[in-house]
Amino acid sequence: MSDDSEEFRSGSEDEEMSDYGASDADMDVEDDDDDYGFAGAEEVSTVPKVPYKVLPKEDLNKQREKALREVMDVLGIDEDTAMRVLRKYKWDSSRVQEEWFSKYDQVRESLGLVDEPGPSGRAACEAEERCFICFDSFPVRDMRSAACRHYFCKDCWRGYITQALSSGPACLDLRCPSTECKQKACVPCALVMELASGEEQSKYSTYMVRSFVEDNSSMCWCTGKNCENAIQCLVDRGPDEAMDVICSCSATFCFNCKEEAHRPVSCKTVKTWLTKNSAESENMNWILANTKPCPKCSRPIEKNQGCMHMTCSQCRFEFCWLCQGDWKEHGERTGGFYACNRFETAKKKGEYDDESRRRENAKASLERYMHYFERFDAHSKAREKARLDASKVSKDWLEQLADITKTPTSQLKFINEAWNQIVECRRMLKWTYAYGYYAFEDADRNSEVARHKGFFEFLQGDAERSLERLHEAAEKDLGAHVTKARNQADGGFDADAFQTFRKNLIGLTDVTAGFFDKLVKQLEKGFSSMEADYAGQVDDGAGPSGVNEGGEQAAGAAGGPAATGTTGHKGRRSKKARGVDEDVVLLGEQGFWTCNKCTYNNQDLTARRCEVCNEARAGPGGGAGNRR
Amino acid sequence: MNPDQAAQAAQLPRRIIKETQKLLSEPAPGISASPSEENLRYFNVMILGPQQSPYEGGVFKLELFLPEDYPMAPPKVRFLTKIYHPNIDKLGRICLDILKDKWSPALQIRTVLLSIQALLSAPNPDDPLAEHVAKHWKENEKEAIATARQWTAMHAQG
Ligand SMILES: [Zn+2]
Ligand SMILES: [Zn+2]
Ligand SMILES: [Zn+2]
Ligand SMILES: [Zn+2]
Ligand SMILES: [Zn+2]
Ligand SMILES: [Zn+2]
Ligand SMILES: [Zn+2]
Numbered sequence: 001m002s003d004d005s006e007e008f009r010s011g012s013e014d015e016e017m018s019d020y021g022a023s024d025a026d027m028d029v030e031d032d033d034d035d036y037g038f039a040g041a042e043e044v045s046t047v048p049k050v051p052y053k054v055l056p057k058e059d060l061n062k063q064r065e066k067a068l069r070e071v072m073d074v075l076g077i078d079e080d081t082a083m084r085v086l087r088k089y090k091w092d093s094s095r096v097q098e099e100w101f102s103k104y105d106q107v108r109e110s111l112g113l114v115d116e117p118g119p120s121g122r123a124a125c126e127a128e129e130r131c132f133i134c135f136d137s138f139p140v141r142d143m144r145s146a147a148c149r150h151y152f153c154k155d156c157w158r159g160y161i162t163q164a165l166s167s168g169p170a171c172l173d174l175r176c177p178s179t180e181c182k183q184k185a186c187v188p189c190a191l192v193m194e195l196a197s198g199e200e201q202s203k204y205s206t207y208m209v210r211s212f213v214e215d216n217s218s219m220c221w222c223t224g225k226n227c228e229n230a231i232q233c234l235v236d237r238g239p240d241e242a243m244d245v246i247c248s249c250s251a252t253f254c255f256n257c258k259e260e261a262h263r264p265v266s267c268k269t270v271k272t273w274l275t276k277n278s279a280e281s282e283n284m285n286w287i288l289a290n291t292k293p294c295p296k297c298s299r300p301i302e303k304n305q306g307c308m309h310m311t312c313s314q315c316r317f318e319f320c321w322l323c324q325g326d327w328k329e330h331g332e333r334t335g336g337f338y339a340c341n342r343f344e345t346a347k348k349k350g351e352y353d354d355e356s357r358r359r360e361n362a363k364a365s366l367e368r369y370m371h372y373f374e375r376f377d378a379h380s381k382a383r384e385k386a387r388l389d390a391s392k393v394s395k396d397w398l399e400q401l402a403d404i405t406k407t408p409t410s411q412l413k414f415i416n417e418a419w420n421q422i423v424e425c426r427r428m429l430k431w432t433y434a435y436g437y438y439a440f441e442d443a444d445r446n447s448e449v450a451r452h453k454g455f456f457e458f459l460q461g462d463a464e465r466s467l468e469r470l471h472e473a474a475e476k477d478l479g480a481h482v483t484k485a486r487n488q489a490d491g492g493f494d495a496d497a498f499q500t501f502r503k504n505l506i507g508l509t510d511v512t513a514g515f516f517d518k519l520v521k522q523l524e525k526g527f528s529s530m531e532a533d534y535a536g537q538v539d540d541g542a543g544p545s546g547v548n549e550g551g552e553q554a555a556g557a558a559g560g561p562a563a564t565g566t567t568g569h570k571g572r573r574s575k576k577a578r579g580v581d582e583d584v585v586l587l588g589e590q591g592f593w594t595c596n597k598c599t600y601n602n603q604d605l606t607a608r609r610c611e612v613c614n615e616a617r618a619g620p621g622g623g624a625g626n627r628r
Numbered sequence: 629m630n631p632d633q634a635a636q637a638a639q640l641p642r643r644i645i646k647e648t649q650k651l652l653s654e655p656a657p658g659i660s661a662s663p664s665e666e667n668l669r670y671f672n673v674m675i676l677g678p679q680q681s682p683y684e685g686g687v688f689k690l691e692l693f694l695p696e697d698y699p700m701a702p703p704k705v706r707f708l709t710k711i712y713h714p715n716i717d718k719l720g721r722i723c724l725d726i727l728k729d730k731w732s733p734a735l736q737i738r739t740v741l742l743s744i745q746a747l748l749s750a751p752n753p754d755d756p757l758a759e760h761v762a763k764h765w766k767e768n769e770k771e772a773i774a775t776a777r778q779w780t781a782m783h784a785q786g
Contacts, residue, residue: 133699133733135646152734160733163700177732179739 050611052255054222054248055230063232064212067093075100080189083208084111087172091216112175112186114147131156132178144195148185150178158195161187165200169207169214223258224251231255242267246613252427264523265431273434277373283366284373295324306385306422307471308378322378330465341464342457343371343436345444372437376430382471383426389475390419397482404485404493414502417616418474418509424596425467425516432460435523452527459522463515470508477501513596513618520594593617636668644669644694647737659741661692669694673705673741677784678749682776683711686784690720690744692737702731703740712772712779714753714762722747723757 055063071082071093088111089095099107128137133156143151152160156177164171174187189208193201213219213230222229227249237243237256244261246252253260257267259274277284291300294312296319301312308321309330318327323340330340345364394416402409440453481501485493593602595610596618602611609616637645648668651661658676663669673690677683689708695701705727707720715723726735726743756762765772 133643134641135643156733159697159700163697163733177734179732179734 051233051235051243052245053232053234055219055232056248057228060212060230061209064209067091067212071096081111081113083189083211084113084173084186087211087215091212091219109183112146112173112184114183114185116147133160144191146176146181146185146187146191148176148178148181148183150176150181150185152177154195157191161192161196162200165196165203169210171204172207172211220255220258222247222249222251223253224249227251240267261427262431262434263428264520265435269434269438270431273376273437276369277376280369280373284370284377292321292324295319303381306382306389306426306475307468308382309468309472322375330468339461341375341461343368369437372433376433379426379430379433383423383430386419386422386426386471390416390423393419393474393478397478401482401485405495405498414506414509415474415478417618418470418505420615421509421513421596421618422467422471422474425463425470425512428516428520429460429464429467432456432463432519432523436460439527455527456523459515459519463512463519466508466512466515470505470512473501473505473508477505510618516596517594640668643699651737656738656742658745659738661737661741669698671737675741675745675748677780678745681749682773683713683748683780683784686780688748688784692740694737699733699735702727702735703737705740705744710779710783712761712776713748714751714756714758714765715747717758721757723755 067086068079068082071077071086072079074093074097075082075085077085085096085100085107086093088107089099127140129140129143129151130137131143131151131153133152136153138153140151143153144157145151160177161171161174164174171192174192175181176185176187189204192204196204213221218233220231220233222231224247227247229247229249231245231247233243233255241256242262242265243255244252244263245255246261254262254267254270257270259267259270262270290304291302293299294301294315294317296317297312297315299312299314301310303310303321309318309327310321311318319325320327320330320340325340345368398409398412398415401412401415405412436453436456440449440456443450443453478501481493481498593605595602595613595615602617604611607617648663655661658678659674661671661673663671671692671694673692675688675690677686677688686709688711691706691708693704695704705722707716707722709720711720717723722744724743724747726732726740751765753762753765761772764775
């Protein structure tokens, strides 16, 4: 993990500020359309490749100083003033420059910046003046004031500063306490630092650094536990536009709403859904329970595994945790159609009077919610379980397995990759249930919506079934191999079987990635063009549908600071030698490929690894054959 | 001053002593404030309802307390007399900016009480504390003022 983050951190670290405001040619991605493919890939490297950057604590200060320095130089002001004006405009330095030069007086007035009236001679004089806080008199040289020359004694200033510091970051905009102070002069940082205690000084400095993140519209703190990194967004985002980020501490969250990463679902849907869930939580307690009766023998079964395939320890009945149906009907072997993601409204029988119709409707809407919530919750829990298992596997099992199988751990990376895929797919899958709940409310009344719902459930079903198979293989098959290998009496390690398992798991990982890729893209694109796209895609298995998304990409790419010259992608040069293969052409229409781990839209179509997280590219276009 | 009070006064910041002396020797028109015998940080306050306001003719009792960190923190003030006013609630709490975030240590008890007196002359239903009073004020100001007069007659006289 640390290697990956190191790599993408260094990506645009030392780019010059002058690269902001890209030239017209850079901005207009559409012009490059014809060049997409190999020849063009070099040219488009001027658009930001990575939409965000992880800033560890040390870099944060450097960045902050850089931002301050720039404004100080251009505006010809001191650091104290630069900080005030940057705070006011959310650390947007181009806005600062614009406002400063066009509304000089207004900006200064609003910040309480007062022209020093020149040395007064009073500062040195012996004369006494009254402090209007404690009402005592002091020699003026023992008193302090802001630029407005309202003098108070040092003790009163100390009390004032202590009080301000204890009330939070607003102390950065501390003003003269005098009631006569018409200009509301700002209290200089230097004065605060002179009179504050050591502890308070460091508190004040911390607030100054925090401001760079908290008052900054392109920055936020990582939400990870005990993580002190900040995330810097490098592109222009629309208001309320979601952006999944993954920190080097491996926390994943949405830059916009700070909830867990939720691509492809919008922040608004996430918020509405989570609010609804907490309002309904009491009703849903039974769903949140970890035991259900076996559908055959009614013995309570505890769910202690990640995948949804349950086996009753009493009667050995195999069933699906979600729909309680026979597991046999969930696989491909029987040609079974995976349907437990589908929601069918219960068929109405006979006529209803008003009262019972109302009751039926209420019941139906609760059932509908329960359907989506139960799946959301189950996948959410499965993800948590998978996260724990994934780290257990890579910590405890891989070395043992390497020992037994006499293969280097690097050759066993496919196991890690499978687990990472599971964790990320569970996350995407759970959010598609929040999406489904809101997107198809009208399915019973509107045939178009019903059709869209059908497509959605088909794609979701493919993705889910594939994920269940992958999860089961990574969980149970791997477990069986490890157990067998540990137990010599049982015949010990079976190398051939393990080879088969390896191939199977790699295949499942790729296929699952493909299904999710398709599902996510389709949801992000919406449904208006779904049928048309789908018609041409049926045989394609897991291929992404590549139309129309260049627009989204162009929007994301334009306008932001140019984060170019991503280092550590030596692979890029050699790609010409590989020749044009079909999936690259297909992807070329779309302009990017999506990383299945971090969901970043990579713009280097030939890259084998994700530019953000360095994850090997999976699924269509990833060319499973070339991968390992 | 009895010996007990003298001991208390010795503990008191000079500012509070000076403010108290001034409040007693040069009271602001329509306002009186005197420290309690047991606690020199606790003041019994009376404000006369301003002329041309629905509170005219009323005598309103308030309590004022200077917390430990006064004057860095604002005094705590509350009406004891019932009053019908959009910025004063049932418990007598007052919605006034200088008692909260606009407090400055250069303000004094006197300025606070003058501001409260001014608030009686100019109620501000747009920044309400008592929601239904503010609503009444906005929807039917005449009637609300009549109610305020009635309350003044009922609770603040005699
Ligand atoms: Zn003083
Ligand atoms: Zn001043
Ligand atoms: Zn982090
Ligand atoms: Zn979000
Ligand atoms: Zn059973
Ligand atoms: Zn099922
Ligand atoms: Zn990635």
